[in-house]
Structures are given as C-alpha cells and as structure tokens.
Amino acid sequence: MDIGALSMVMSQSKVQESAGIAVMKMAMDTGKENATQITEMMKNVAIDTGVGQHLDVLA
Incomplete structure (x- = not known):
C-alpha cells in the first residue's frame, strides 16, 4: 500500500x-x-399510601 492510499x-x-x-x-x-x-414528572405525582393495601376478592 502506498503512502497516499494509507493517508x-x-x-x-x-x-x-x-x-x-x-x-x-x-x-x-x-x-x-x-x-x-x-x-x-415524578416530583409532581401525588403518592397515595393507601393504594394497594387491600385486595377485594369475590368468590
């Protein structure tokens, strides 16, 4: 390979x-x-600590 091609x-x-x-x-x-x-966006989110604490199951 010549110098020009290498360059x-x-x-x-x-x-x-x-x-x-x-x-x-x-x-x-x-x-x-x-x-x-x-x-x-996360700073503006209101956190409800009660959400997810209870599960209603209908049988």
Missing part, C-alpha cells in the same frame, strides 16, 4: 470515528434530557 484510509477512519462519537454524544444528551423530564 486516505487513516483520514476516513478518523472521520468515521468522529461521526460515531458525535452520534453517541447526541444519544447521551437525549438520554440525559429524558431522565431529567421523567424526574420532574
């Missing part, structure tokens, strides 16, 4: 790696945003 292969590899990292960062940011939204 092109290395350059393409760097571009692919950079693109992969960029996509991964976007996915991580989206995950963090979703987690924050879920946490905020």
Whole structure:
C-alpha cells in the first residue's frame, strides 16, 4: 500500500470515528434530557399510601 492510499484510509477512519462519537454524544444528551423530564414528572405525582393495601376478592 502506498503512502497516499494509507493517508486516505487513516483520514476516513478518523472521520468515521468522529461521526460515531458525535452520534453517541447526541444519544447521551437525549438520554440525559429524558431522565431529567421523567424526574420532574415524578416530583409532581401525588403518592397515595393507601393504594394497594387491600385486595377485594369475590368468590
């Protein structure tokens, strides 16, 4: 393999790696945003401690 071809292969590899990292960062940011939204929604939920304490069974 000559120097020119090796240089092109290395350059393409760097571009692919950079693109992969960029996509991964976007996915991580989206995950963090979703987690924050879920946490905020959970803060607004009223918890009824009596729910699920009794089971009515009709025979």
